[in-house]
Amino acid sequence: MSVCPVCGCKTDELDFVSCKLENCEEKVCSFCEKQIKKLYLEETPATAQIRWLSSVIAKDIPVREPELTKALLKMQEKFAPEESADNAKTAVENFNPGADFAGFRQDVRAIQQGGNANTATDEQIKSILNRLDKLEASFKKYKRSQLIKMVVELMLPVVMLILILIVFFASGLFDTLTSIIPS
Numbered sequence: 001m002s003v004c005p006v007c008g009c010k011t012d013e014l015d016f017v018s019c020k021l022e023n024c025e026e027k028v029c030s031f032c033e034k035q036i037k038k039l040y041l042e043e044t045p046a047t048a049q050i051r052w053l054s055s056v057i058a059k060d061i062p063v064r065e066p067e068l069t070k071a072l073l074k075m076q077e078k079f080a081p082e083e084s085a086d087n088a089k090t091a092v093e094n095f096n097p098g099a100d101f102a103g104f105r106q107d108v109r110a111i112q113q114g115g116n117a118n119t120a121t122d123e124q125i126k127s128i129l130n131r132l133d134k135l136e137a138s139f140k141k142y143k144r145s146q147l148i149k150m151v152v153e154l155m156l157p158v159v160m161l162i163l164i165l166i167v168f169f170a171s172g173l174f175d176t177l178t179s180i181i182p183s
Contacts, residue, residue: 004029005068006036008061022071032056039075 004011011029018025019033028036035052039045057072168174 003061003063004032005061005064006032006072007056008059008064021068022074024065024067024071026065026068036075 002011002013002016003009004016005026006028009029009031015030016027017030017033019028019036021036035049039049039053053072053076057069057076
């Protein structure tokens with residue numbers, strides 16, 4: 001296993017492909033090679049590819065050589081001039097980690113405060129437990145009916161065979177057949 005100098009992911013040696021970036025040629029993983037080809041082939045690369053390039057440049061990878069870093073920065077300037085360092089700094093400054101979890105935190109606070117939240121959850125738990133008890137009872141009935149059905153399915157042919165043999169011997173049919181067929 002080796003580390004890709006572009007993305008920093010561990011990759012098998014067989015998956016490395018030689019790729020030309022600006023003026024330097026490097027062995028990179030196949031995923032990075034595909035992304036770089038897409039950046040070069042399309043006139044206006046997709047925003048996902050530009051974001052990939054920005055995130056790759058932002059990663060601190062110890063095996064990356066300075067020439068490769070320069071080539072990646074040139075690519076970023078060429079394909080995404082709006083993704084400059086100033087825009088990256090403003091994006092970091094405007095980042096609010098608590099915004100995504102605001103609703104979740106309010107729910108947790110409501111549960112912790114007690115009051116209505118606890119009675120609502122207690123009622124919900126009771127209703128779920130009642131439903132579970134009903135399901136267990138119906139499952140026991142189902143198991144019992146399946147057992148009876150299995151016993152009947154297995155025993156009915158045996159009982160029918162025994163009845164046929166009793167009728168066969170009791171009617172004298174066996175004696176008649178033995179007298180007809182010479183031994």
